[in-house]
Every structure is written in structure tokens, then in C-alpha cells.
Amino acid sequence: MSTKGRPRAFDRDAALERAMRVFWKKGYDSASMADLTGAMQINAPSLYAAFGSKADLFKEAVELYTDKVGQRIKNSLPNAATAKEGIADFLMQTAISHTDPEQPHGCMVVLGALHGDDAENTPCGLLRDRRLDNVTLLRGRLERGVRDGEIAASVDLQQVAEFYVTVQHGMSITARDGATLEQLTKTAHAAMAAWDGLVSA
Amino acid sequence: MSTKGRPRAFDRDAALERAMRVFWKKGYDSASMADLTGAMQINAPSLYAAFGSKADLFKEAVELYTDKVGQRIKNSLPNAATAKEGIADFLMQTAISHTDPEQPHGCMVVLGALHGDDAENTPCGLLRDRRLDNVTLLRGRLERGVRDGEIAASVDLQQVAEFYVTVQHGMSITARDGATLEQLTKTAHAAMAAWDGLVSA
DNA sequence: TCCTTTATGTAATGATCGATACATAATGAA
DNA sequence: TTCATTATGTATCGATCATTACATAAAGGA
Numbered sequence: 498m499s500t501k502g503r504p505r506a507f508d509r510d511a512a513l514e515r516a517m518r519v520f521w522k523k524g525y526d527s528a529s530m531a532d533l534t535g536a537m538q539i540n541a542p543s544l545y546a547a548f549g550s551k552a553d554l555f556k557e558a559v560e561l562y563t564d565k566v567g568q569r570i571k572n573s574l575p576n577a578a579t580a581k582e583g584i585a586d587f588l589m590q591t592a593i594s595h596t597d598p599e600q601p602h603g604c605m606v607v608l609g610a611l612h613g614d615d616a617e618n619t620p621c622g623l624l625r626d627r628r629l630d631n632v633t634l635l636r637g638r639l640e641r642g643v644r645d646g647e648i649a650a651s652v653d654l655q656q657v658a659e660f661y662v663t664v665q666h667g668m669s670i671t672a673r674d675g676a677t678l679e680q681l682t683k684t685a686h687a688a689m690a691a692w693d694g695l696v697s698a
Numbered sequence: 699m700s701t702k703g704r705p706r707a708f709d710r711d712a713a714l715e716r717a718m719r720v721f722w723k724k725g726y727d728s729a730s731m732a733d734l735t736g737a738m739q740i741n742a743p744s745l746y747a748a749f750g751s752k753a754d755l756f757k758e759a760v761e762l763y764t765d766k767v768g769q770r771i772k773n774s775l776p777n778a779a780t781a782k783e784g785i786a787d788f789l790m791q792t793a794i795s796h797t798d799p800e801q802p803h804g805c806m807v808v809l810g811a812l813h814g815d816d817a818e819n820t821p822c823g824l825l826r827d828r829r830l831d832n833v834t835l836l837r838g839r840l841e842r843g844v845r846d847g848e849i850a851a852s853v854d855l856q857q858v859a860e861f862y863v864t865v866q867h868g869m870s871i872t873a874r875d876g877a878t879l880e881q882l883t884k885t886a887h888a889a890m891a892a893w894d895g896l897v898s899a
Numbered sequence: 900t901c902c903t904t905t906a907t908g909t910a911a912t913g914a915t916c917g918a919t920a921c922a923t924a925a926t927g928a929a
Numbered sequence: 930t931t932c933a934t935t936a937t938g939t940a941t942c943g944a945t946c947a948t949t950a951c952a953t954a955a956a957g958g959a
Contacts, residue, residue, distance in 0.1 A: 702903080
């Protein structure tokens with residue numbers, strides 16, 4: 498029974514989304530409980546009752562981020578007809594998201610928790626694993642490109658995937674430094690200028 | 699007269715270098731005074747007497763970093779015969795530095811203070827300005843390439859500079875995630891695969 | 900020697916951190 | 930109504946944060 502006891506007086510999903518924005522903008526460490534409860538418009542005990550702890554809340558916020566914000570970026574890969582088009586769109590969607598005026602600039606997964614302990618189930622380790630997953634995701638699309646005959650089997654797919662993910666990482670920093678959509682678009686195109694050289698090896 | 703009063707009992711330069719390592723590894727916010735005084739092997743009052751404040755100490759640490767660690771990377775640009783070779787070496791020196799087992803992985807200027815207020819004379823703004831300076835630095839080497847006849851005058855030099863700086867930014871994240879020198883070297887080479895396409899525009 | 904100046908170690912400052920104790924309020928079940 | 934259960938608001942917890950008072954120690958100059 499979830500209808501027992503006093504009902505929750507706030508919208509859990511809306512509060513989580515607001516928390517995500519705070520973590521996204523300030524990062525895990527710099528986002529204080531006062532910041533979070535202020536944005537979520539609840540008191541600390543309500544936060545702890547609903548989400549467990551600051552770290553647990555962050556974990557849910559990251560999941561919401563990957564589901565909501567990251568989905569469009571990741572969908573670029575399977576949706577495109579070719580690996581080249583997929584990665585080009587992957588970088589373009591990244592550029593669009595990272596400069597969206599309605600959102601904090603840059604990627605929450607890249608900027609959200611860079612320092613501190615990166616062990617299992619820590620905010621830092623959590624994000625690192627997500628970033629490493631991205632490499633695997635790109636590599637998977639490249640492997641499909643090999644199966645489709647688009648890419649030669651001799652190409653070092655891991656190298657290509659790591660290069661484009663590294664470019665994506667860098668776009669978060671550059672976006673935080675104030676780069677516009679036009680600038681990041683050019684960077685995305687510049688990265689794609691390497692494609693033919695990379696897959697002709 | 700600097701020899702008046704009780705002489706300082708510790709080596710200021712050595713203490714600053716130790717502080718730099720702490721900031722480099724943990725970032726400005728996560729580096730506590732306890733971390734700093736512990737590594738510097740001095741007490742808080744000595745730190746404040748010698749350096750002013752945590753923020754002032756950070757500023758000096760960044761200057762030491764750019765002078766000592768960043769110098770080799772930046773020297774790649776003027777020392778090379780061509781802009782292409784200069785940027786290739788720029789990325790290679792970055793890869794070497796960011797995976798040096800004797801140092802924290804990644805760049806202090808990129809990872810040292812990403813969140814918080816980025817106004818003038820804040821740790822965050824300080825690093826952002828250094829990163830933007832890097833774009834100017836690369837652009838300057840590209841302009842020399844135009845003067846030397848290596849690059850056509852029609853090429854969008856700003857775009858090229860921003861692309862390679864973005865790659866360098868990304869290498870800091872990737873290095874923090876555990877990438878090896880071999881991996882970052884491949885990424886550097888991959889980025890250079892875009893060169894001909896970029897300067898042929 | 901005595902004074903000024905600077906550095907040091909101890910200990911404490913107020914502020915803020917994440918997290919809770921506690922009393923009260925609001926629901927369903929009995 | 931009465932009880933068990935869950936949520937809420939207030940007020941606070943001990944820990945840690947950056948910073949500093951304060952008394953003492955060590956140097957040069959008089």
C-alpha cells in the first residue's frame with residue numbers, strides 16, 4: 498500500500514527535476530542541501546524521506562538526466578543510416594544540448610563530479626562509468642558500420658570511439674567557457690573532418 | 699629589508715609546489731585548508747602570512763603550474779617549423795603530461811575549478827581566462843602559418859584553434875577516467891587526421 | 900640589553916556542511 | 930473514534946569549513 502499515512506505534499510518528479518538542474522549547474526559538491534531544498538521547495542526531512550540522501554538524490558538525478566537529456570544525443574547513433582552520419586549527429590546534438598539557453602551549459606555527466614573518491618557507488622565513480630559507457634556505445638555503432646561494410650575490419654574502432662568521446666568531453670568545457678552553438682557546430686564539423694582519415698587505416 | 703623579524707621556518711617555493719599538487723589533484727573547492735596545510739607541512743597562520751588566503755594561494759599555484767607544467771606544452775607551438783607540427787606536438791605533449799605517473803592526471807587549468815562564480819579574480823574565472831588564452835595562443839600559431847604560406851588566408855583560424863583546444867580539454871577528462879599515454883596519443887593523432895580537411899577550406 | 904618586527908603553534912572564531920530528533924498534521928484501516 | 934503510518938516544519942546535531950586572536954619565539958637594529 499502506498500496510500501497509507503499522510504500523503505506527500507509535493508510532486509516527487511518535479512522536485513527531482515529541479516534537483517537535477519541544481520546538480521547540473523553546480524556539480525555534486527558545490528550543490529548544497531540549502532541549494533537543493535530551496536530549488537525543490539521542500540524542507541530537508543522531506544528530501545531525506547523521499548530520496549534517502551544527497552548521494553542517492555544525485556544518483557536519481559543522473560538517471561533522469563541520461564533518460565531525458567542524454568537520450569536525444571544517444572539516439573543519434575542507432576537512428577542514422579551510417580556510422581559516420583550517426584557520429585556526426587551525435588556531436589551536433591551534443592552541441593545543441595550544451596548551448597541550449599534553457600539549460601545549464603555543458604554535460605552533467607562530464608562536469609557533475611570530477612574530484613573526490615571515484616570508487617563504486619560514489620558520485621564521481623558513477624559519472625566516470627557513464628562516460629566509459631559512452632565509449633562502448635560509440636564503439637558499438639562503429640562495429641555495426643563494419644558489419645554493414647561501411648568501415649574496414651582493420652580499423653581501430655576503440656581509437657575512433659575514444660577520439661569522438663574525447664571531443665564530446667571537451668565540448669562541455671568549451672560550452673562552460675561561453676561557446677555558442679555556432680562555435681560548437683564548427684567544432685563538431687572539424688572533428689568529422691578526421692573521419693575519412695580514421696576509417697581508411 | 700626582508701631580513702627583519704623572525705625568519706620563515708619553511709621553504710616558500712617548496713610549500714607552494716606542494717599546494718599546487720593538492721589543488722591539481724583535488725580542485726579548488728575540494729582542497730581543504732587541512733589538506734593544504736598537511737601537504738605543505740605548515741600551520742594555517744603560516745599559510746595566511748605567506749600567501750594571503752586560499753584563493754591567493756590558488757592563484758600562485760596556477761601561475762606555478764602554467765610556468766612549470768604548461769610551459770613544455772605551450773613551447774611546442776613556437777618551436778615547431780610548421781603550424782601543423784606545432785599543434786601535433788602540442789597535443790602530444792598534452793598527452794604525455796596528462797598521463798605522467800608522477801603527476802595528477804589531467805590539466806589543473808581545465809579541472810581545477812569548474813563550478814561556482816566565474817567573475818573576475820575568482821578561481822573559476824581565473825582558469826576560464828587561461829583556457830581562453832590557449833585559444834588565442836593556438837590561433838596565433840595558425841596566423842604565423844598563414845604568413846609562412848603554410849595555410850591559406852581563407853581558412854577559419856578561430857574554428858581550427860577552438861577545435862584543437864576542445865580536444866585538449868577533452869583529454870583532461872579522458873585522462874582522469876584512466877586513459878593511458880598510448881590511448882591519448884592515438885587521440886592526438888586522430889585529431890591531426892582532421893588537419894588537411896580543416897586547412898584546405 | 901631592550902625594542903621592533905616577523906613567524907610560529909595552539910586554540911578558537913562564526914559560518915556552513917549533510918543529516919536528524921521531535922512534535923505535529925494528515926491520511927487509511929480497524 | 931482510535932490506532933498505526935507516513936509527511937511536514939522547526940530547530941538542532943556534530944563535523945568541518947576558511948580564517949584569525951593570542952601568546953610566544955626568533956631574528957635585526959638601537
